[in-house]
Amino acid sequence: MPSSAAHLLSNHYNETRNEYYRQLDTASRNGGDILPFINYAVQGFVDQIRNQIKHIRTEQLRIVWINYVHSRFKTLSSRKDRRRRDLLLHISEFGLLHKNIIGVMALKIYAGKTVTTLKRDIGYLRSEELIEETLTGYFPNLKALTAFLPVQRRVVE
Numbered sequence: 388m389p390s391s392a393a394h395l396l397s398n399h400y401n402e403t404r405n406e407y408y409r410q411l412d413t414a415s416r417n418g419g420d421i422l423p424f425i426n427y428a429v430q431g432f433v434d435q436i437r438n439q440i441k442h443i444r445t446e447q448l449r450i451v452w453i454n455y456v457h458s459r460f461k462t463l464s465s466r467k468d469r470r471r472r473d474l475l476l477h478i479s480e481f482g483l484l485h486k487n488i489i490g491v492m493a494l495k496i497y498a499g500k501t502v503t504t505l506k507r508d509i510g511y512l513r514s515e516e517l518i519e520e521t522l523t524g525y526f527p528n529l530k531a532l533t534a535f536l537p538v539q540r541r542v543v544e
Contacts, residue, residue: 392436399431451532452479459517470496471508475517478527484509485524 400407406427414424456479460472473496478484497505509525512518518525 392439395435395439396428396432399428399435403431448529448532449479452527452529455532456517459515467508470500471511474505474508475512475527478512478518478525483521483524483526484518 410424410427414421417423453476456472456475460468463472474484474494477494477496509518513520513525516528516531519528
């Protein structure tokens with residue numbers, strides 16, 4: 388078993404400690420019938436692997452997005468372009484930029500700038516389809532990247 392997966396069963400047992408003890412007790416009372424315990428363990432292992440895959444995929448997407456943002460702004464080197472790139476990276480880091488933009492104005496990149504500058508930068512990022520707007524704010528437009536990711540097989544439980 389790869390070392391990256393070796394801790395998964397231990398994690399499962401710790402996260403479901405009461406069930407773990409119940410399963411052990413049941414196995415000892417049933418004359419050594421360990422099949423129910425094995426089913427419990429295998430299901431936990433599968434759940435832990437799924438969580439790991441989800442975490443890895445999320446992290447890969449984050450890294451690819453950051454690289455994508457830097458590549459989109461690579462040839463743009465003005466202060467305005469760097470500010471827009473930094474705003475996009477800020478939105479990416481926090482997942483959502485609320486429409487209550489007062490907090491954004493506190494960002495170092497907007498020191499000495501007006502709200503109009505921020506709104507113009509948001510408009511630019513929207514026009515480039517780098518961010519999307521919702522009722523509450525703006526978030527990174529990851530659709531461009533997900534088109535290049537492998538299709539995930541749906542698991543029926």
